[in-house]
Amino acid sequence: MPAALVAMNYVEHVQRAGGVAVLIPPDPVLVxxxxxxxxxxxxxxxxxxxxxxxxxxxxxxxxLAETPVPLRDAVESALAREAMDRGLPLLGICxxxxxxxxxxxxxxxxxxxxxxxxxxxxRRVGEFAGNEHDVDIEPGSRAMEAAGASPHRVVSHHHxxxxxxxxxxxxxxxxxxxxLPEAVEGDGDGWLLGVQWHPEADPGSGxxxxxxxxxxxxxxxxxDRGEGDDPSTLAAHRDERG
Numbered sequence: 523m524p525a526a527l528v529a530m531n532y533v534e535h536v537q538r539a540g541g542v543a544v545l546i547p548p549d550p551v552l553v554x555x556x557x558x559x560x561x562x563x564x565x566x567x568x569x570x571x572x573x574x575x576x577x578x579x580x581x582x583x584x585x586l587a588e589t590p591v592p593l594r595d596a597v598e599s600a601l602a603r604e605a606m607d608r609g610l611p612l613l614g615i616c617x618x619x620x621x622x623x624x625x626x627x628x629x630x631x632x633x634x635x636x637x638x639x640x641x642x643x644x645r646r647v648g649e650f651a652g653n654e655h656d657v658d659i660e661p662g663s664r665a666m667e668a669a670g671a672s673p674h675r676v677v678s679h680h681h682x683x684x685x686x687x688x689x690x691x692x693x694x695x696x697x698x699x700x701x702l703p704e705a706v707e708g709d710g711d712g713w714l715l716g717v718q719w720h721p722e723a724d725p726g727s728g729x730x731x732x733x734x735x736x737x738x739x740x741x742x743x744x745x746d747r748g749e750g751d752d753p754s755t756l757a758a759h760r761d762e763r764g
Contacts, residue, residue, distance in 0.1 A: 531722040532569050532615075532730070539731035540738070541565070546601070548593045556597075556604040565611035565737030567730065568598055568618030570720065573682055576632060579624045584632035586681070599625045606690070609712030611736035613729070616680055619706060619716025626688025634681050634702070653677050656698040657705070657719065663694035664715045665705040668732035673698055676719035683718060691716075713740075 526547035536543040546552075546559055560566065575590030576583040578599065583590075598618075602625040605612040614622040620630055631637055659665050659672035666672060674695075684703040687693060695705035695717070708714030713736035721729035 528569055529722065532567065535722055535727070535730035536567070536734060539734035541734040543567075546597075548591070548597045550593065550597075553596045553600050556600040560601065560604055560608065560610060563610070563737075564741045565613070565733050566601060566605045567733060568602065568612070568614040568621050569722075570616035570618065570679075572617070573632075574617065574620050574624055574630060576630075579629045581629070581632070584636075586633050595621075602626075606708065606712065606714060609710070611713040611733055611740055612715070613733040614716035615722065615729075616678075616718060616720055619684065619718050620682060622714070622716045623684045623688045623691060623706060626691050628688030628691065629685040631683045631685045634683055653679055657695045658698055659705065660694040663705075664707045664713065664732070665694045665717065668715060668717075668729045669695075669721075670728055676704070676717075676721075677723050678719045680718060 526545065528543075528545055533543040541564075544563070552559060571594070572591060573588040575592060575595050576587060577590075578595050598621045602612065602614070602622050604610075606622075606626065612622065614620070624630065654675060654677050656673040657676055659669055659674055661672070672695075684693070684706060687703070687706060690708055690710060691706045691714075692709055693703045693705065694707050696702060697704050702718070704718045706716045713733075715729075715732070717729060721727035
């Protein structure tokens with residue numbers, strides 16, 4: 523049966539960092555009114571999944587493109603754009619970074635072997651083991667703050683990637699060797715980061731924890747401004763545990 527699912531390793535990273543993970547199923551209402559759910563969140567995480575439909579960035583689909591899920595594309599694009607407009611802490615992982623880039627007006631490379639001449643970023647289909655490689659990260663960037671080191675060893679599993687970079691975004695990490703964009707982030711004040719690799723598959727990664735930290739900071743700023751803390755709110759945040 524059709525299902526709205528999220529892998530538990532994403533959830534566990536959020537929880538270990540002190541956040542509460544709330545799953546947002548695709549909902550047609552959110553296409554036109556993403557604020558209906560974002561009003562109740564301190565941060566947004568867009569996870570991996572099937573290819574973004576090529577029509578989202580004005581292209582015809584590649585013959586090897588996966589079958590898109592139009593409702594998911596529309597909902598996640600709306601959520602990403604609204605989060606960017608609000609300055610809501612936003613992290614995209616694999617498909618998530620692609621959604622962010624497309625939502626900002628960018629494009630995707632639809633099949634990397636056509637460009638790279640190899641399956642370097644998805645050597646073994648269906649598993650992370652065997653898909654490790656290094657990325658170079660820009661010093662002082664949010665990607666560096668989150669990942670903690672450069673070069674940084676990552677695991678990947680994708681055949682599409684960021685193409686033309688969207689408005690308000692810049693590339694801050696690239697794959698060692700082929701130079702493929704591996705991270706983009708916003709050039710504004712809001713906390714925005716997208717990574718092409720899979721930090722949820724690395725128990726020692728601090729990338730998802732960095733999102734939770736940014737969400738916690740935003741929550742505290744709201745309390746400092748006297749906005750209060752509605753106990754009925756569904757929030758991607760939990761008070762720091764002693």
